[in-house]
């Protein structure tokens with residue numbers, strides 16, 4: 407790998423459209439007229455995890471092939487074509503749903519259970535302290551969380567926690583999930599919440615998505631209560647993430663208000 411990279415041209419790789427690309431880990435490598443993708447992970451543990459995820463999901467064929475690994479550096483196949491866009495939602499929802507379903511069925515060894523309540527309350531408390539979420543809203547949020555939490559059975563699994571269009575690519579009619587950083591062990595359905603809030607929105611788009619997901623994994627767990635719970639969990643965590651990253655979270659605040667009024671579909 408070291409030798410391979412020696413005479414290569416290496417540049418940062420950014421999404422086609424100017425959003426995302428937050429991790430700063432992804433690079434384009436040009437060598438002997440061919441393109442590759444190099445991901446430099448923050449530590450060895452992360453690189454181990456990404457290698458494991460690649461091995462586990464390889465059989466589905468939607469990830470770029472992992473070609474080589476040395477320490478924190480992972481070398482992947484370059485997928486030509488283009489990033490997905492929001493306008494692809496209707497046509498490609500089935501394929502996105504299928505990918506998210508296949509990932510949710512994947513078991514990784516050695517994963518610890520997640521302390522959902524602790525995580526949620528910690529973030530919420532912090533956001534209230536910083537006046538990002540008002541004190542008046544703090545109470546209804548906690549009430550809603552508790553009420554829903556009682557009604558549902560929380561699960562965790564491997565999830566596409568960042569199902570943004572620019573983490574997928576379209577090449578020769580096939581959809582690839584190129585951002586390995588978008589896959590994590592998390593609350594089952596968290597990826598669905600983000601997918602639905604961000605770009606798979608209309609009835610028809612969601613029907614297509616659900617058909618794809620259901621073709622590989624049952625979506626029966628996603629009752630109205632479960633969906634409201636993952637919306638709430640996701641929005642609070644997402645607002646916190648954006649706040650820490652100094653990014654705009656006004657859309658998520660609006661969605662949270664809608665959710666509290668029972669109007670978020």
Ligand SMILES: Nc1ncnc2c1ncn2[C@@H]1O[C@H](COP(=O)(O)OP(=O)(O)O)[C@@H](O)[C@H]1O
Nearest residue numbers: 420421427428429430432470484485572584585
């Ligand atoms: N294997 C790949 N083939 C082609 N393009 C890729 C590949 N991996 C990433 N990209 C492009 O680079 C962009 C940023 O990569 P990504 O892995 O999503 O990084 P980040 O974790 O910073 O979001 C993607 O939106 C996509 O346009």
Ligand SMILES: [Mg+2]
Nearest residue numbers: 426427573585
């Ligand atoms: Mg990305």
